[in-house]
Amino acid sequence: MKKILSTTAIAGSLCLLGTSAFAQFSGPYIGISGSIAGVATEGSKTTSTGGVGNTRANSGTGPVGAISPLAAIDLGYSIGAGKGTTVAIGATYSPMKAELNAKDNDTSANTAGTRNLEVKDLYTVYIQPTFEITKDAAFFIKGFYSKADVSLTGTAVSKPNDLEGYGASVGLRVMLTKDAFVQVEAAYTQFDTVQARVAEIGAGAAAGSPAKTAVTRTYTANDPEVAEGRITLGFKF
Numbered sequence: 001m002k003k004i005l006s007t008t009a010i011a012g013s014l015c016l017l018g019t020s021a022f023a024q025f026s027g028p029y030i031g032i033s034g035s036i037a038g039v040a041t042e043g044s045k046t047t048s049t050g051g052v053g054n055t056r057a058n059s060g061t062g063p064v065g066a067i068s069p070l071a072a073i074d075l076g077y078s079i080g081a082g083k084g085t086t087v088a089i090g091a092t093y094s095p096m097k098a099e100l101n102a103k104d105n106d107t108s109a110n111t112a113g114t115r116n117l118e119v120k121d122l123y124t125v126y127i128q129p130t131f132e133i134t135k136d137a138a139f140f141i142k143g144f145y146s147k148a149d150v151s152l153t154g155t156a157v158s159k160p161n162d163l164e165g166y167g168a169s170v171g172l173r174v175m176l177t178k179d180a181f182v183q184v185e186a187a188y189t190q191f192d193t194v195q196a197r198v199a200e201i202g203a204g205a206a207a208g209s210p211a212k213t214a215v216t217r218t219y220t221a222n223d224p225e226v227a228e229g230r231i232t233l234g235f236k237f
Contacts, residue, residue: 024175024236025086025130025138031074031183031234033092039066041224047217070094072122074232078130088128088140096122117196119163122148136175143168146189150196158197163224165191171230183232191224 076090097120126144133139148163171185198217 024135024178025132025173026078026080027236028077029075029088029090029181029234029236031181031232033072033074033183033230033232035070035072035187035228035230037068037070037226037228039068039224039226042222044220044222045217046220047215068098070122070228071096072124074234076126076128078128081129084132086130086138088126088130090126090128092124092126094122096120116153117160118151118153119148120151122146122163130173138173139170140173140185141168141170142185142187144189146191150194152196158199160194160196161192163191163194165189165224167226169228169230179236181234181236183234185230185232187226187228187230189226189228191226193223194221195219 072092072094074090074092076088078086078088081087097118099116099118124144124146126142128140128142130138130140144167146163146165146167150160150162152158152160167187167189169185169187171183173181173183175181196219198219199215
C-alpha cells in the first residue's frame with residue numbers, strides 16, 4: 001500500500017510538472033518583432049523596340065542584393081499536441097514599406113520619366129510545432145506562406161505581380177515570466193519571380209523619320225530569396 005501511495009504521489013508530481021511546462025507554451029499570444037533581412041535575386045532588364053524600318057532588342061542581367069530592417073506584429077494560438085509539444089497557428093503583418101525611385105533615361109522614348117516601385121503590406125501565415133526543452137525554454141520549427149503587394153507608378157506602366165513565396169525558420173523561445181517571452185529565429189523565404197512592364201511610344205527610328213517606335217521594357221527579379229534574423233518580444237494570455 002505504501003509503495004502504491006508513493007508511486008501515485010510521484011506520478012502526480014510529474015503530471016503537475018508537465019502541466020506547468022505545457023501551460024507556459026499554450027494559449028493565445030501577441031508579439032512585436034524586429035529583424036534584419038537580406039534580399040538577393042538575379043535581376044534583368046529587356047528592352048524591345050520596333051517601328052518602320054527599325055527593330056532592335058537589348059537586355060542585361062546581373063545579381064541584385066539589399067539589406068533592410070523590418071518590423072512586424074505577430075498573433076497566434078498554441079494548442080497541445082502530445083507530451084512536451086505544442087503547435088501554434090498564427091500570422092504576422094508588417095506595416096513597413098520599401099520604395100525605389102528610378103529615372104528612366106532611355107532616349108529612344110519620348111515618355112521617359114521617373115518610375116516608383118513600392119512593396120508594402122507584407123503578411124505571413126504559419127504553422128509552428130514547438131518542443132519543450134525545459135519548463136521555460138522551447139525549440140521550434142516553422143513553415144509559412146508570405147505575400148506582399150507590389151505596385152509600379154509612372155507613365156505607361158502595368159501593375160507587376162505581387163510577391164508570393166514559401167519559407168521556413170527555426171528558433172528558440174524563452175519565457176521571461178509566466179506570461180512574457182523572448183523569441184529568436186533564423187528564417188529563409190523564396191518568392192516567385194516578379195515582372196514589371198513599361199510600354200511607351202518613342203521617337204522615330206532616325207532623325208527626320210515620321211515613324212514612331214514602340215518601346216517595351218520588362219524588368220524581372222528572378223526568384224527573390226530572403227534570409228532573415230528576427231527577435232520577438234511577446235506576451236501570452
